[in-house]
Amino acid sequence: MKKRPRHVLSRLPGSTAIKQQQLPACQLRLSAARVLSVFFTLALFFLSLGVILILSAKSVKEIEINYTEMCADCAKLREKAYNFDRECTCTIPFHLPEKMQGNVYMYYKLYGFYQNLHRYIRSRSDSQLLGENIKDVENCRLFEKSHNGTPIAPCGAIANSMFNDTIILSYKLNSSVHIKVPMLRNGITWWTDKHVKFKNPSSKNLSNAFAGTTKPPSWPRPIYELDEEDPGNNGFINDDFIVWMRTAAFPTFKKLYRRLNRIQYFTEGLPAGNYSFNITYNFPVTTFQGEKAVVLSTVTWSGGGGLFLGLAYTVTGAMTWLAFFSMMAIHLKLKKKKIFFLQL
Structure with missing residues (x-):
């Protein structure tokens, strides 16, 4: 006769609140009225914000002067003849039809310049730009060292192609007097740029700090002499250099160059009248048809x-409102069917 096992294993779950699913719980049940009210509120919010952003963008006053053709003689002289040691300056007069109120910013804009290429973006040395090791040029493809083996500072394709046209804005006060519009070259970068991403070597004398390195091939002067007017705006923390090193996502882009110093005749902005740009042509564009x-x-x-942002909010609001009306129509249709069957 077989003996019964002392302990019989059971496949039933344990008698606990978790295993028996007896814990208190709540289930979210959204009524049709609540769902429709949420969609209606979101649609109204997105549409209102989109319209406000579009109207705000429309209030911006902007004037663009393309000087590629206007400075064509300079371009031919410097690029086709490869006479890059000779300075070439062109003057472009223009008329400002209405006053630019408040803060005014000057940008340079490039067409057809691809800063988004992977090899171009990677051609830089972050440890060098942080001032930790200025001779670290390992990642700077093609622009690591000069022909005699001297490390380049700053190295890389981005730094070598830095925009270097000089742009001066003049205001025609009257028929015989032209004054230079005061523009500031500082305050055009982010705080994190100058205090986190870019730092100079820890040395009081920058020329000594960059000893043993050489300038990029396309640069007219070394990194520690970029700004002759402001010694504190030299090295890796130079504002123009930092702005250029922030690569653009599209081939057509603009970058901040200067901001208006609101003094004297320009306390309220740029008055309407006749102006001119005095441009020293340095940056070549005809080689890449830009x-x-x-x-x-x-x-x-x-x-x-x-x-873009205003249109994005407007389109999102319109689609949300369309979804609201579609769901409301379906809800009303199903509700009528339910009432009809209940009456039967």
């Missing part, structure tokens, strides 16, 4: 004159 332009623009609380 173009150059100068942009003067005001800004608003929402930024510049771009319509």
